[in-house]
Amino acid sequence: MNIEKRIEELGITLPAMSAPAAMYIPVKQLGNTLFISGQIPMRDGQMVHPGHVGEDVTLEEAQEAARVCVINMLAAVRYYLGDLDKVKNVVKIQAFVSSRTGWDQQHLVANGASQLLYDVFGDAGRHARTACGVNQLPMNAPVEIEAVFEI
Amino acid sequence: MNIEKRIEELGITLPAMSAPAAMYIPVKQLGNTLFISGQIPMRDGQMVHPGHVGEDVTLEEAQEAARVCVINMLAAVRYYLGDLDKVKNVVKIQAFVSSRTGWDQQHLVANGASQLLYDVFGDAGRHARTACGVNQLPMNAPVEIEAVFEI
Amino acid sequence: MNIEKRIEELGITLPAMSAPAAMYIPVKQLGNTLFISGQIPMRDGQMVHPGHVGEDVTLEEAQEAARVCVINMLAAVRYYLGDLDKVKNVVKIQAFVSSRTGWDQQHLVANGASQLLYDVFGDAGRHARTACGVNQLPMNAPVEIEAVFEI
Numbered sequence: 001m002n003i004e005k006r007i008e009e010l011g012i013t014l015p016a017m018s019a020p021a022a023m024y025i026p027v028k029q030l031g032n033t034l035f036i037s038g039q040i041p042m043r044d045g046q047m048v049h050p051g052h053v054g055e056d057v058t059l060e061e062a063q064e065a066a067r068v069c070v071i072n073m074l075a076a077v078r079y080y081l082g083d084l085d086k087v088k089n090v091v092k093i094q095a096f097v098s099s100r101t102g103w104d105q106q107h108l109v110a111n112g113a114s115q116l117l118y119d120v121f122g123d124a125g126r127h128a129r130t131a132c133g134v135n136q137l138p139m140n141a142p143v144e145i146e147a148v149f150e151i
Numbered sequence: 152m153n154i155e156k157r158i159e160e161l162g163i164t165l166p167a168m169s170a171p172a173a174m175y176i177p178v179k180q181l182g183n184t185l186f187i188s189g190q191i192p193m194r195d196g197q198m199v200h201p202g203h204v205g206e207d208v209t210l211e212e213a214q215e216a217a218r219v220c221v222i223n224m225l226a227a228v229r230y231y232l233g234d235l236d237k238v239k240n241v242v243k244i245q246a247f248v249s250s251r252t253g254w255d256q257q258h259l260v261a262n263g264a265s266q267l268l269y270d271v272f273g274d275a276g277r278h279a280r281t282a283c284g285v286n287q288l289p290m291n292a293p294v295e296i297e298a299v300f301e302i
Numbered sequence: 303m304n305i306e307k308r309i310e311e312l313g314i315t316l317p318a319m320s321a322p323a324a325m326y327i328p329v330k331q332l333g334n335t336l337f338i339s340g341q342i343p344m345r346d347g348q349m350v351h352p353g354h355v356g357e358d359v360t361l362e363e364a365q366e367a368a369r370v371c372v373i374n375m376l377a378a379v380r381y382y383l384g385d386l387d388k389v390k391n392v393v394k395i396q397a398f399v400s401s402r403t404g405w406d407q408q409h410l411v412a413n414g415a416s417q418l419l420y421d422v423f424g425d426a427g428r429h430a431r432t433a434c435g436v437n438q439l440p441m442n443a444p445v446e447i448e449a450v451f452e453i
């Protein structure tokens with residue numbers, strides 16, 4: 001794999017990262033496993049499509065937001081590893097979707113994330129997944145996604 | 152342990168599985184750890200007791216649904232491993248319960264899953280657990296359960 | 303590190319634990335990884351600040367509750383290990399915050415947990431984290447926190 005090249009081919013620019021200052025961090029390593037903090041769809045300091053899916057956010061907007069979560073996740077992992085080619089497998093993601101009660105297509109939102117991980121990493125990007133709705137996410141995010149990667 | 156025999160004694164028939172076609176998969180292995188995707192209580196192509204617990208689903212129905220989630224989980228693991236006797240430990244489950252706000256017995260719903268895992272695997276089936284309520288699950292599932300197994 | 307001493311310096315008394323009787327358990331070990339069950343803020347048999355944050359629980363109360371979750375987590379790990387100095391790293395926490403829809407400061411609630419883990423374990427206590435809101439937690443808990451530790 002040449003993941004950096006693949007990301008470029010997909011027309012994706014990963015945002016710049018700076019060293020975390022907080023008592024929690026974007027990536028923590030345990031052996032060859034990376035635990036990646038829940039990512040929200042911030043882009044250039046703005047929340048992409050804030051609100052609740054099925055109410056003020058459409059399915060398509062939420063899928064785009066899920067994709068931005070993955071872009072932020074990849075940026076965090078690249079910052080941590082220096083090079084995304086060190087990623088051996090995407091192991092698992094968990095997608096929380098801020099949802100109007102009664103709107104039940106959270107799995108389709110999560111597809112926006114899963115598709116991009118597959119596009120970037122190929123078969124190594126196929127992962128276990130849980131998608132569920134919640135009534136509220138931090139900073140009114142429409143989606144939040146955490147992950148486990150193998151390096 | 153002879154897990155296959157134990158499942159038979161419990162009168163449980165695991166559903167047939169077919170190869171996953173999607174960019175996410177039911178089971179992903181990292182070393183000797185299996186991460187199992189969130190399971191919903193589909194049986195014969197139908198959702199078992201769809202809706203919200205404390206509203207249109209009773210505690211007893213939700214416990215039955217949690218049990219069906221575990222049956223689907225075991226089917227996924229058997230399909231992946233070929234043989235459930237390769238399971239060394241149930242490490243952890245996370246149970247999301249679609250709940251009416253104000254109904255707060257999610258832990259009792261999760262007991263339906265925990266009991267079956269214990270019945271099947273004995274002491275090796277005792278696991279760490281988190282149960283929480285959510286306002287909505289995909290396809291109006293009443294419960295969704297993900298897991299980590301050791302092989 | 304001398305964690306027991308550090309806990310004492312912080313003025314924290316960990317509650318006594320007894321052997322788990324259920325089919326689920328507070329801590330399950332896989333290799334050098336501890337998976338710790340979701341902790342709720344019970345103190346002396348009472349729920350600390352029950353209810354929904356942004357409605358009947360303030361941010362400050364929820365942060366205190368998050369801190370109690372961590373105290374219970376440390377008690378469970380100490381009971382399991384015999385000695386908290388065996389903890390090598392706090393790897394990850396997941397914080398579920400019972401929230402009024404529209405109240406979106408769950409990350410600030412989680413800070414109550416993250417700060418205490420950092421105060422106790424120092425740099426080893428810096429962790430990956432996900433915080434999200436939910437509409438209901440078991441026994442009307444305001445916060446529930448699960449964790450992964452390395453030993």
